[in-house]
Amino acid sequence: MPRARQLLISRESLKTSATRTVIQHVLSRLREIGIADIFGVPGDFAFPVNDAICLEPGMRWVGCCNELNATYAADGYARIKGVGAVCTTYGVGELSALAGIAGAYAEHLPLFHLVGMPNISVQAGRALMHHTLGNGEFDLFYRMTQPVVCSQAILTPQSVVFETERLIAEALYHRRPVYMAFPADMANQPVLGAQQAPSSPPRSDPASLAGAVDAILAALAPARTACVLPGILLARTGRRAAMQAVIDASNLPFATMFMDKSVLEEQQLAYVGMYDGALMNNDVRAFVENCDRVLTVGTLMSDFNTGAFTAQLEAKRVINISHHHTRVDGKSYANVELGDLLTALALRLPKRDWSRPAATAAEAPAGNGPDLITAAALYPRWANFLKPNDILIAETGTASMGLGFAKMPLGASFHNQTLWGSIGWATPASFGAAIAAPGRRVVLVTGEGAHQLTAQELCQFGRLGLRPVVFVLNNSGYLIERLLCKDPAIAYNDVAPWHYTELPRALGCDGWFTARVTTCGELDQALATAGEAGTGVYIEVVTDPYAASSLAMKLHDSMKTLYKS
């Protein structure tokens, strides 16, 4: 009987070996965790990987113009689907993707970076191949990527089964990118070795979890006032519903910081507004900072999340709930999983009549008809344009600083690369989001300076028949830089003057609605048409070079002080 059983296992593993290659094994596992589209640029060392992606059932190759754009697209996709993947070739391709991989690391997005390498024999022979530095060294790029991924491996027939499980587990545990390299002569070889069950999701230490829950309950019980700062990691880890259940059960109010915007539904009574330190919304600041207890849940107290470090949260009031540990009253609870903790809190927190500040009404749009488009005219109009379930991709810069304070409609989500802050991200990220959510409307808002970094990726919307709404803010250069540098008019803040509305058609986005608007009346008309267009939409909004949102002006004022000192 034992012998027969062993035979059965051997036969099974033999079958696996004979029927599945290294790359096929990886792709089927990525498919199982939710990746149906892989963004990339092909290349000769990556052909076996490129081929396999095109041939894998349920998977699609999504070609991009260049590797950085492909990585940003995968980033946008992962913001919607939870995971994403990008495929590049050796050296030239993978290095071009690095800034995007680093962005995914900073912003906690588990991207799988699939890289095609030269044959093992070529590497061993130190051959002088193209796409190398000509020095016979083949591990340099592997090493260069190490600081911006949470794990990496070169996959062979012997290692692919266990390495794939390890890398998936690492990517999901840390919500960070991983790097998977495929030597061209290995990718199509049959897998050697038996299948392996996927790693279980991490479990909490029961005693530590119970301790953390008790400590939080004990800390909140005597508090007269309290609030939650729900963070972006809730979205990244798929715990938004668990967090909402805590809000519903406890009646706790919440505010959000910039990077965390829209992680919970803003159309609810519990939402008190955006908290940005002393820079904006003084009523929200006063409320949050005077609460007896503040629960930060998966947030990061970075410069742009704290109003340039003007947030003043007294350490002893903060209950810090992180991805894998919790800290209350100076005591750390390790190995406490965010989801487990939230589930327990939803069950055990008493519902109370927590106080909250009155909600402030949204500002009405300024200006009319022939009036020029000021910030006060523009941002409220953009806010009003948004519809339920929209995906808003807001580029780093003055535009996102304005939109970050708009109240999102039901089900709509706001996305911004707040920590990494690499301009150019938004245009390809909006393409990736559109691929991830073909049933939702994608709205891209970008400044022209940022748009110019990656604008060619617009062509993919046209190629695939997708219909985004794109707003390009033409304010004659890099406005946020004008506001932050010494001499606003210095040459480096200028950009080349494009005829933006001619761009979609040049890039093959035929039949789109395009408009260039310079007055409030033209903007109103364009917004009305855009809302009903049924095609892709591209609107160039022309403003004064210094028409800046409030937050941008606040940052400008703090810089002025700096330069005077």
Added chain:
Amino acid sequence: MPRARQLLISRESLKTSATRTVIQHVLSRLREIGIADIFGVPGDFAFPVNDAICLEPGMRWVGCCNELNATYAADGYARIKGVGAVCTTYGVGELSALAGIAGAYAEHLPLFHLVGMPNISVQAGRALMHHTLGNGEFDLFYRMTQPVVCSQAILTPQSVVFETERLIAEALYHRRPVYMAFPADMANQPVLGAQQAPSSPPRSDPASLAGAVDAILAALAPARTACVLPGILLARTGRRAAMQAVIDASNLPFATMFMDKSVLEEQQLAYVGMYDGALMNNDVRAFVENCDRVLTVGTLMSDFNTGAFTAQLEAKRVINISHHHTRVDGKSYANVELGDLLTALALRLPKRDWSRPAATAAEAPAGNGPDLITAAALYPRWANFLKPNDILIAETGTASMGLGFAKMPLGASFHNQTLWGSIGWATPASFGAAIAAPGRRVVLVTGEGAHQLTAQELCQFGRLGLRPVVFVLNNSGYLIERLLCKDPAIAYNDVAPWHYTELPRALGCDGWFTARVTTCGELDQALATAGEAGTGVYIEVVTDPYAASSLAMKLHDSMKTLYKS
């Protein structure tokens, strides 16, 4: 007397300290070695560097759309001027440039990469700043760049004088990029410490040099046949004239390999043609490989330089002259500088009546009038279009493979990224070349797939009133990949269909001559107009998806054999 002298030195160093900042010192030294234009994208951590570039006398900030493009532009500039520089901001900017820096390393171009960093105090405090990974680590990007630069430093008031001299010396010794980082709070501080004389150029070891010269003379004396393979390092090190003097003095014939094309004037009797192993020009191959002696001078026997390793140079016949050492008959001569050796050879090599193969006539263009544009129609027409002193930037792919076998007019130069081979390089590199040589005509030839990676940089030509001639080969995808992969029609070889001729205008290149040509007659007409246009020119050449140059077809044939086996 000694005391007075010491005082004098102190006063001098004090004066230096008071009048020049860290960044000003670096810029003035870069200016002295020939850099008048710095390409880049500004960013807040780099403002002090950006400001100083704009204000430095004799120096110009050349803004680009993104950092990779800026680096490629600096690469193109350095191919003309010998040195180049690119400026980026911390993290997001510098990582986006890495693939271009690696390309400059592979292709032996001394680029100075100036990077703005956060303040030292911010770094020491491990602050959670934008453009970081949010983990308080600030040296990661510095470490990531290490494999693709020959040296690097973080510049402070104390270190800037000696570090600048060291980095300049390293960049020029290795002809490789270097990395110079400027913490924002250090860049504008006055230099501390006295001026330092620039390092002297490296000198040869006299005995080693004499030994190498004697050995070469001894090796050539009994040879009945010999030839030179002059390499790209002659251009990189400014030794083209010294090499030409050797050819003139000795009457030795020469052939060139792909990466080395046009390093010596092709319009001379000594030139026997392109040597590409067994793939092309069988007469040149037979001559070179049967010579009793072959002098390789600053070449690299890489895959694309050797007809995919089909070159069969018998090791014992090869005299290998490198940048800093020479090897003859199994003996190495270290510390022999290329320039010193060439100067000595020009003086001592006897003039002989060396045999050479008869030159082959250029092929006449095929096709006429309504005929479609085949490879036989296209490449000879492009060759005929070239004029003396043109700078031809040929993108990696089928287009450069065809143009590489055209004979260049007097003074015209051919540029290709043969070793690194990163598609997308050519469009921004042609912009950099145009900045470096405003008096010469720049001709860019690129495939559409490669063009799409970096096409937005065209806008800079328009912005600065430059007038390149751009040819975009529209063959419905990545042709070289169709020829090299298993299934030519597989989806990843397709690219988005752009309306190419509308692109220059959308990007602000107003008034350019644009044309889309599909027949030989249209092509002839467009070439005639382009030659006289007096404006920027952008011609989309439409061919069959499989219209490939001979070399590309040879590579295709060798792949077919591979996939059948």
